[in-house]
Amino acid sequence: MRGVLVGVLLGIAAACVPISGVVAQTLNFSWPSNVGPLHPHGYAPNQMFAQGMVYESLVKYQADGTVAPWLATSWAASEDGRTYTFKLRDGVTFSNGEPFNAAAVVANLERVIANRKSHDWLELIHQLQTVTALDDLTVELQLKDAYYPLLQELALVRPVRFLAPSQFPAPGTTEPGISAPIGTGPWKHVETRLGEYDVFERNDTYWGDKPAYQKVVVKVIADSNTRAVALETGDIDLIYGDEGPITPDTFARLKAQGYQAEISPPLGTQVLALNTNKAPTNELAVRQAINHAVDKDTLIAAIYHGTQTRADTLFAPTAPYSNVGLKPYGYDPALAANALDKAGWTRAPGAAFRSKDGQPLQVELAYVGTDAVMKSMAEVLQADLAKVGIEVRLLGEEANSFYARQTDGNFGMIFGNTWGAPYDPHAFVSSMRVPSHADYQAQLGLADKAEIDARIGQALTSTDEAQRQELYRSVLTTLHDEAVYLPLTFSTAILVARDNVGNLTFGATQFDYPFAALKPKD
Amino acid sequence: MAGFILRRLLLLIPILLGVSILMFVIIRMAPGDPAVAYLKLSNIPPTPGAVAEARQTLGLDQPILAQYVSWISSAVRGDFGVSYVTRRPVLDDILYYLPATLQLAGLALLFTLVVSVPLGIWSARYKDRWPDHLVRGFAFLGVSTPNFWLGFLLVLLFSLTLKWLPPMGKGGWQHMILPVLAVSFMSLAINARLLRASMLETASARHVLYARLRGLSDRQVERSHILRNALLPIVTATGMHVGELLGGTLVIESVFGWPGIGRYAVSAIYSRDFPVIQCFTLFLVTIFVICNLVVDIVYAWLDPRIRLNAEAAI
Numbered sequence: 001m002r003g004v005l006v007g008v009l010l011g012i013a014a015a016c017v018p019i020s021g022v023v024a025q026t027l028n029f030s031w032p033s034n035v036g037p038l039h040p041h042g043y044a045p046n047q048m049f050a051q052g053m054v055y056e057s058l059v060k061y062q063a064d065g066t067v068a069p070w071l072a073t074s075w076a077a078s079e080d081g082r083t084y085t086f087k088l089r090d091g092v093t094f095s096n097g098e099p100f101n102a103a104a105v106v107a108n109l110e111r112v113i114a115n116r117k118s119h120d121w122l123e124l125i126h127q128l129q130t131v132t133a134l135d136d137l138t139v140e141l142q143l144k145d146a147y148y149p150l151l152q153e154l155a156l157v158r159p160v161r162f163l164a165p166s167q168f169p170a171p172g173t174t175e176p177g178i179s180a181p182i183g184t185g186p187w188k189h190v191e192t193r194l195g196e197y198d199v200f201e202r203n204d205t206y207w208g209d210k211p212a213y214q215k216v217v218v219k220v221i222a223d224s225n226t227r228a229v230a231l232e233t234g235d236i237d238l239i240y241g242d243e244g245p246i247t248p249d250t251f252a253r254l255k256a257q258g259y260q261a262e263i264s265p266p267l268g269t270q271v272l273a274l275n276t277n278k279a280p281t282n283e284l285a286v287r288q289a290i291n292h293a294v295d296k297d298t299l300i301a302a303i304y305h306g307t308q309t310r311a312d313t314l315f316a317p318t319a320p321y322s323n324v325g326l327k328p329y330g331y332d333p334a335l336a337a338n339a340l341d342k343a344g345w346t347r348a349p350g351a352a353f354r355s356k357d358g359q360p361l362q363v364e365l366a367y368v369g370t371d372a373v374m375k376s377m378a379e380v381l382q383a384d385l386a387k388v389g390i391e392v393r394l395l396g397e398e399a400n401s402f403y404a405r406q407t408d409g410n411f412g413m414i415f416g417n418t419w420g421a422p423y424d425p426h427a428f429v430s431s432m433r434v435p436s437h438a439d440y441q442a443q444l445g446l447a448d449k450a451e452i453d454a455r456i457g458q459a460l461t462s463t464d465e466a467q468r469q470e471l472y473r474s475v476l477t478t479l480h481d482e483a484v485y486l487p488l489t490f491s492t493a494i495l496v497a498r499d500n501v502g503n504l505t506f507g508a509t510q511f512d513y514p515f516a517a518l519k520p521k522d
Numbered sequence: 523m524a525g526f527i528l529r530r531l532l533l534l535i536p537i538l539l540g541v542s543i544l545m546f547v548i549i550r551m552a553p554g555d556p557a558v559a560y561l562k563l564s565n566i567p568p569t570p571g572a573v574a575e576a577r578q579t580l581g582l583d584q585p586i587l588a589q590y591v592s593w594i595s596s597a598v599r600g601d602f603g604v605s606y607v608t609r610r611p612v613l614d615d616i617l618y619y620l621p622a623t624l625q626l627a628g629l630a631l632l633f634t635l636v637v638s639v640p641l642g643i644w645s646a647r648y649k650d651r652w653p654d655h656l657v658r659g660f661a662f663l664g665v666s667t668p669n670f671w672l673g674f675l676l677v678l679l680f681s682l683t684l685k686w687l688p689p690m691g692k693g694g695w696q697h698m699i700l701p702v703l704a705v706s707f708m709s710l711a712i713n714a715r716l717l718r719a720s721m722l723e724t725a726s727a728r729h730v731l732y733a734r735l736r737g738l739s740d741r742q743v744e745r746s747h748i749l750r751n752a753l754l755p756i757v758t759a760t761g762m763h764v765g766e767l768l769g770g771t772l773v774i775e776s777v778f779g780w781p782g783i784g785r786y787a788v789s790a791i792y793s794r795d796f797p798v799i800q801c802f803t804l805f806l807v808t809i810f811v812i813c814n815l816v817v818d819i820v821y822a823w824l825d826p827r828i829r830l831n832a833e834a835a836i
Contacts, residue, residue, distance in 0.1 A: 032789075033789070036608075037609075043563075043564030043565070043566060044560060044563040044564040044607055045563075045607055045608050045609055048565060117575050118575065120571045120572055120575060121561075121566045121567050121571075121572045193781075194615075194618055194619075194781065195618075195619060195622070195781025195782075195785070195786070196691070196692060196781050219691065219779070220779065220781065221690065221779045222776050222779070222785060222788075222789060223776045223777055223779070225674060225777075226677075226689070226690050226776070226777055226778065226779055229677050229681060229682060229689045229690065230689060230690055230779075232682055233681050233682065233685070233688070233689050235688070235689065235690060235691065397553070398553065398554065399554070399559075399562075399792075400553055400554020400555060400558060400559055400794060401553040401554060403554075403555075403558050403562065404553065404554070404555070404558070407558075419567070431567055436573070437567070511565075
């Protein structure tokens, strides 16, 4: 009997050989799933970060909101804004040696157009009518209407990037798959082991700056705690991403332990939509009071450990057309209480919350119950609003029910996010016109909702830069003055790296992963 | 005996049918739309058009009865449909991930038995003395420790602090130690406690007293007269442990990044991947039924009274 126990203990001890270190030239990363078959125009299970490693776009979105030449070196728009001509970069080849040319662009975009229904969500695909090769290196895109965000949307990871035409299934077959993920990008996808890892190798024939790492190994790690542990033990070298690859307190802990830990500039905005179509948030005074009552700085320090920054407007002023001089509401509980008093929401002696005509000042806040960070946020908001006499009822549900509420408008306040670059502001405001969005639902109570929608439509089709800016100013100012949103934080990507990773940098959008720029160091 | 086994196996058919109907309805009654979940995974805003398109692609636009009939008629031919998320045949995925899970659960079961039986004997032998208190304390800890939490504690100690064992992934046998410990701790504790109780109960039986009166040594009495009789409940418990351990791997595989069906099923539940949930549930039901059957057979083999009764009844 004792022998068995001793044997077990010996077995454990024998197993405890030291874990080998990290191989230089290989960057170890992690992701919750495998990267998928990497169809350039496909959605889940194709992972965007990986599609972005293998495939490239005609133009590149930059951190300042402008668009730079990439596989296209220059472009010109016709007077009516409906025809764009792109000059392609000369000498670019796919990683299998095939030339990248106008025929390749046409072959890809024609498939996207033929498959329009799957890309229904993206306005660019609605607008795209024909793609024509004018010569070997010139392509013309014909649009239905003038649509200025064409360039921003051409920078997207999908569905407008390019596979080597030889890898598409033969014409006439119904097979939706591709032979192999061959792109022009800095990386080649060389191996998949389901449930374990994916391997990318440097594309040595890449036309641009070649990556410093020879390999990127992406290990499948679903749990965020496990991911943090893997970084600490050296199983991975880098944690990067915008959708909570690790929790904020883990980020703070790793930073305190001396790991390289940084946050990106604003990528998108986390907001609460306040329902103008449902009492009591249908009253402007209540919505404004909510905006004054929340102490965002304390909230960010307590919950985000500094991984996000304070947002006072729906879009960061750095987003295109969004620097329109809106005046922040500012944290001022006394002002909030005053406004509520004036609106008739008063606190009976001894009562914790306000009421008017026997109706309690009570708002439901919907959040995803399994999301620990969102839950803490909801609790802090509840406490802040209680201080000015607003009772918040927390409605924590699983994610799918939460999304159902966003769609059908059955909420008082609900968490939401803008879509981030390169979609902000154009695609986000465009979706405000669609009933299945929380934003549409939340704005339904506004007297001039129809007018707002009309101006959004004009801004998207206008070819006059100054007029477009004016339309955006009007829409964003109305939404701000009507206090339809409680902007909370600007979301960021986080990056935590071991000492052996250098030249740390962030992608310009949440979908760009900067593996090609990272450099190994001793 | 063969007739008994055959009848029990035939019973599996109505059980699976019943379960499949119940489950088919229940997962569709649960809140959440797989089409919306799929769009979220794809970073596509769930516009009505996009949702309708996704529902059609996933076959969710059909009435539920039609969906069931189409699914079950393929399922009996071994085609469990295509995962909404991985877009691969569900059965292929499950068979791909199964060996890793069986490896983990099998080792855990072995570990449970190898450790819990000696612990139970030891504890019963030294009733109310320190080994007994130790084992009972250990058993108490075992049943009250959630396995994922234990998993993280083990990682903290053996991977982060001592740097002895890898924290995650599949590789050499070193990678298996922590997950096996974490997943088997509870079953092991239950088993040890159960064997102790069962042995003490048997020890006070009359035949044991007679054996002692005959002058047999303590060891002989323990081995031939107490342990053999006390093992019956352990057999039942082991049948249940198989289910427990497979269920435990659901969580533990996520914690240790283990590429098995547990982690696959958990992510399927998160993303409302109906075909995967359906196939996985049927799979678990089959395992449970078969385990119960094996337990009954082993019982009959161990205990002539049951065997003879059963044969008399036929």
